Amino acid sequence: MTIGINPATSRVYIAGDGVEVVDQKTNAILTTISVGGGSLSDIAVDPVRRLAYVFDDSNTVTPGLYVIDLNSNTIVNSLATGAGYPPPKLALNPATNRLYVGLPDGVHVYDASTLSQLALVPYTYSQLAKINVNPVTNRIYVLYNLFPGFMQVIDGKTNTTITTVGGLAELADGMDIDLFRDLIYVSGELGQVSVVNGATNALVTTINNLPGQPEGVSVDAANQKVYVANFALNQVNIINEKTNTLTSATVPVGPGPVNTAIDAVHGLLYVGNSDENSNYVPNGTSVSVIRVH
Numbered sequence: 001m002t003i004g005i006n007p008a009t010s011r012v013y014i015a016g017d018g019v020e021v022v023d024q025k026t027n028a029i030l031t032t033i034s035v036g037g038g039s040l041s042d043i044a045v046d047p048v049r050r051l052a053y054v055f056d057d058s059n060t061v062t063p064g065l066y067v068i069d070l071n072s073n074t075i076v077n078s079l080a081t082g083a084g085y086p087p088p089k090l091a092l093n094p095a096t097n098r099l100y101v102g103l104p105d106g107v108h109v110y111d112a113s114t115l116s117q118l119a120l121v122p123y124t125y126s127q128l129a130k131i132n133v134n135p136v137t138n139r140i141y142v143l144y145n146l147f148p149g150f151m152q153v154i155d156g157k158t159n160t161t162i163t164t165v166g167g168l169a170e171l172a173d174g175m176d177i178d179l180f181r182d183l184i185y186v187s188g189e190l191g192q193v194s195v196v197n198g199a200t201n202a203l204v205t206t207i208n209n210l211p212g213q214p215e216g217v218s219v220d221a222a223n224q225k226v227y228v229a230n231f232a233l234n235q236v237n238i239i240n241e242k243t244n245t246l247t248s249a250t251v252p253v254g255p256g257p258v259n260t261a262i263d264a265v266h267g268l269l270y271v272g273n274s275d276e277n278s279n280y281v282p283n284g285t286s287v288s289v290i291r292v293h
Contacts, residue, residue, distance in 0.1 A: 001272045001286060004045035004052060006070065007265035013070075014272070014287060015043035015054050021073055024266065027289065033073050037061040041087035045070075046094050046112065053099055053112070055088045063088075065101060065115065079115045081108070091131040091140065096156060100140055102128045107142060109159050119159035124152045129173045134198060136179050143175045149188055151175075153201055163201050168194040174217040174228070174260075178241065185226050185239075187214040193228060195244055205244050210237060216260035218269060223293050227269055229257035236260075236271060236290065253288035267293040 001016035010024040019033040019040065037058025044053045050070040057063050063083030069076045081088075084104035091100045092112060099112040109119040129145040138156035143149065149172025151165045169188025177184050182198035193214060195204040212232035219226050224241035236251040256274035263270070269290040 002043050002259050003261040003270045004043040005263045006047040007263050008047050015040040035066050042090040044090040044092040048094050057083045057087045086128050089131045091133045093133045093135045095135040100131050102131050124164050125150050130175045132175050134177050143172050145173050174215050176217045176219045178219045178221045180221040185217050187217045189213050215258045218260040218262035229260050
């Protein structure tokens with residue numbers, strides 16, 4: 001499952017076998033939106049236009065992209081794309097209204113309003129793990145699950161690859177950005193978290209010897225903390241961003257945590273487990289909610 005948040009409306013969107021709309025204040029499920037064949041690989045939420053983009057990678061329908069109006073919780077547009085392995089990943093830049101979709105042949109760039117394709121940026125490696133966007137710098141980061149990890153940096157203005165950054169956390173699989181400081185945090189399954197300077201595209205440091213199996217990453221830039229889901233230990237580890245060191249604090253969560261999403265406005269961290277195609281109420285067996293400030 002993957003998780004999207006709209007802090008402006010206090011809604012959380014959990015994409016798995018459908019999209020569950022959750023009230024942040026009560027953690028109650030308000031409704032469930034059926035999408036495609038019910039095998040959703042990723043979600044991206046536009047809090048300004050109140051739209052959600054989800055990718056259905058089901059075998060029962062033609063794989064494709066769906067747009068949900070979050071005012072009415074209804075599907076308002078769709079695009080058949082075909083899919084493949086790994087499951088497609090999404091990232092949205094609400095500042096430019098551009099949607100980035102990782103498909104087998106590269107990163108497809110769409111006008112988020114019309115789903116018209118604007119460009120195709122070829123991959124520099126294989127084994128796509130995640131796509132993320134820095135809307136401040138208009139840079140797109142494509143992470144590859146390799147040994148060691150690699151990251152492709154794309155210029156959002158020209159839709160061309162600027163550079164690649166290698167030597168990152170081994171079997172890289174999680175990524176988030178500190179938009180205040182232009183730092184990218186990359187987790188790897190073998191117990192590392194790398195820090196990349198977004199201004200110079202240089203590796204700053206790699207934090208080694210994290211226990212268990214690090215997965216999803218979320219940055220709380222205001223409080224300079226980085227939260228890392230630990231699949232093997234069923235917990236969240238915390239990194240001090242000021243010193244780039246692992247703290248002793250841990251937070252227990254549900255089984256096999258993989259994906260994370262943070263609402264920095266309300267100080268809430270959402271952690272979803274590895275049951276990719278099932279949805280459950282927050283604080284239940286699949287999603288844990290942690291107050292971080």
